Amino acid sequence: MTSLATEPNAPWAKNSDGVRPPAVALHLIDGAWEGEPAVERRNPARPAELAAVSPAGTAEDVDAALAAAVRAQPEWAALPAPSRGAVLIRAAGLLEERAEQIAEDLVREEGKTLAEASGEVKRATDVLRFFSSLGWAPSGEVLPSSLPGTTVTTRREPLGVFALITPWNFPLAIPAWKAAPALVSGNAVVLKPAELTPLSATHLARALHDAGLPAGVFNLVHGKGRVVGEALARDERVAGLSFTGSTAVGLHLKDILDARRARVQLEMGGKNAVLVLDDAAPQAAAAVVAAGAFGLTGQACTATSRVYVTPGIREAFVDALVQQAAAYVPGDGLDGARMGAVVSEAQLTQDAAAVRGAVDRGARLLIGSDDAAPSGGLFFPPTVLTELPDDDPAVTDEIFGPVVVVLEVPDYEAGLAAVNSSQYGLTAGICTDSLALASDFAARAQAGVVKINRPTSGLDLNVPFGGIKDSSTNTFREQGRTAVEFYTWGKTVYLGV
Ligand code: NAD
Numbered sequence: 001m002t003s004l005a006t007e008p009n010a011p012w013a014k015n016s017d018g019v020r021p022p023a024v025a026l027h028l029i030d031g032a033w034e035g036e037p038a039v040e041r042r043n044p045a046r047p048a049e050l051a052a053v054s055p056a057g058t059a060e061d062v063d064a065a066l067a068a069a070v071r072a073q074p075e076w077a078a079l080p081a082p083s084r085g086a087v088l089i090r091a092a093g094l095l096e097e098r099a100e101q102i103a104e105d106l107v108r109e110e111g112k113t114l115a116e117a118s119g120e121v122k123r124a125t126d127v128l129r130f131f132s133s134l135g136w137a138p139s140g141e142v143l144p145s146s147l148p149g150t151t152v153t154t155r156r157e158p159l160g161v162f163a164l165i166t167p168w169n170f171p172l173a174i175p176a177w178k179a180a181p182a183l184v185s186g187n188a189v190v191l192k193p194a195e196l197t198p199l200s201a202t203h204l205a206r207a208l209h210d211a212g213l214p215a216g217v218f219n220l221v222h223g224k225g226r227v228v229g230e231a232l233a234r235d236e237r238v239a240g241l242s243f244t245g246s247t248a249v250g251l252h253l254k255d256i257l258d259a260r261r262a263r264v265q266l267e268m269g270g271k272n273a274v275l276v277l278d279d280a281a282p283q284a285a286a287a288v289v290a291a292g293a294f295g296l297t298g299q300a301c302t303a304t305s306r307v308y309v310t311p312g313i314r315e316a317f318v319d320a321l322v323q324q325a326a327a328y329v330p331g332d333g334l335d336g337a338r339m340g341a342v343v344s345e346a347q348l349t350q351d352a353a354a355v356r357g358a359v360d361r362g363a364r365l366l367i368g369s370d371d372a373a374p375s376g377g378l379f380f381p382p383t384v385l386t387e388l389p390d391d392d393p394a395v396t397d398e399i400f401g402p403v404v405v406v407l408e409v410p411d412y413e414a415g416l417a418a419v420n421s422s423q424y425g426l427t428a429g430i431c432t433d434s435l436a437l438a439s440d441f442a443a444r445a446q447a448g449v450v451k452i453n454r455p456t457s458g459l460d461l462n463v464p465f466g467g468i469k470d471s472s473t474n475t476f477r478e479q480g481r482t483a484v485e486f487y488t489w490g491k492t493v494y495l496g497v
Helices: 059-078 081-097 099-110 114-136 173-184 198-210 225-234 247-259 282-298 311-325 345-360 412-419 435-444 481-485
Strands: 027-029 032-034 039-043 046-054 150-158 161-165 188-192 218-220 240-244 263-267 272-276 304-309 364-367 383-386 403-408 427-431 449-452 488-496
Touching: 027 059, 027 198, 039 099, 039 198, 046 099, 046 198, 059 161, 059 188, 059 218, 059 225, 081 099, 081 114, 081 173, 081 198, 099 114, 099 198, 114 173, 114 481, 161 173, 161 225, 173 188, 173 198, 173 240, 173 481, 188 198, 188 225, 198 218, 225 247, 240 247, 247 263, 272 282, 272 412, 282 304, 282 311, 282 403, 282 427, 304 311, 304 412, 311 364, 311 383, 311 403, 345 383, 345 403, 412 435, 427 435, 435 449
Parallel strands: 161 188, 161 240, 188 218, 240 263, 272 304, 272 427, 304 403, 383 403, 427 449
Antiparallel strands: 027 032, 027 218, 039 046, 150 488, 364 383
């Protein structure tokens, strides 16, 4: 067993000569830092630099983490809710104190820009504070009864132990927005972060641990999805699983959880569209689309990847989009780049292959590349494609890179139908000055989130988040007050006096 507190390569440490060693990310099991660091993670912007080393978790690690969680949960649930919230507030304060180091680690392991990473650390901090405040919020109602001398109340109870399985693209914020509502509601959790980004999750674990969270209430097990993730999903001690990641993995996990009727929440892929109408301002609409498509290197489930544009604005909009795209020059996030690196060579290959396939099938490349040859780091330029049929894979399939397709539609109705033609339904946007069409779009767009004259990506932490169709389980929403519903069950109590 290794103690991270005395670990020389602790994530926030620098050597005395100021040189940063590769950070060590360990498991946190039953309040102890464990595991032999074995899996190397290189900085996608500087592949020669080792960003992190983490242990390859096993089914035994999962077993130990779940045993600890089961042991710790009843006492945690018995604490007054404001006391549980107080731990989250202290953890938020620690994230804030360590924000600079955490943001740098996040850039090194994931590749996004420092501004994006700093924003993510702030988001995780705010998320902990938001959910801590729910420790003081009402969690039930008093209802009238038809019976004399009787009071009816409702209350919500924690389910027990939750498994959280998270992706690499928001490696700190997503673990935070799943763990915080679970913990404040009185559950214990076991988090399995993405293999590519072990450090950010370790920073969250470290903050919760240092904030005084009792041993076993929050456990972290690094490792492969097929080993650690599967072991978690299949374990009867897991009362519920919250997953964010690809649709294929999510649906596979749902089958496992459904078979034993455990609770499951999935946030999965997207192919989010923006409809640009003739009455929009071309520059403003292009800014909305560019921010949604190229921000976060396009590696966001809410990223814009399809644009439908009506004939009157098409030319001006496309010119403005291409001009604005050119400003998203990819580079090292720590060197002030406007757009960060692609997370992995596999993702880079996937981005380039998607563009090359479209070009081979006759698409026109307005700006960008279909070449995956890394130039120093794993960089891919902002890419705009046009002149594609509606059923081309570049139009229908998630790419998860800075690639957007622009297609012409004759009018609003055809545009709305095109937006809704996707198998996914996470976010959808419209750029228009027409209140009537914006309102109609808000009502008829098949998506969990609708943005009018705003980028499809980016949501406040206090609003419900989730999609429909293949984007989500479309049952429980994440974030905001509503998030606690997934982590609790409702009870109706009759009190006769
Ligand atoms: P992924 O599905 O490959 O991995 C997600 C997590 O699942 C990782 O921790 C991984 O280790 C684990 N995993 C993989 N195989 C598993 C298995 N067989 N059993 C259990 N766990 C397993 O996704 P990714 O590549 O990390 O992330 C990109 C995907 O995430 C994209 O499709 C994106 O749209 C989606 N995403 C969705 C949202 C949302 O809110 N809808 C947010 C962010 C990312």
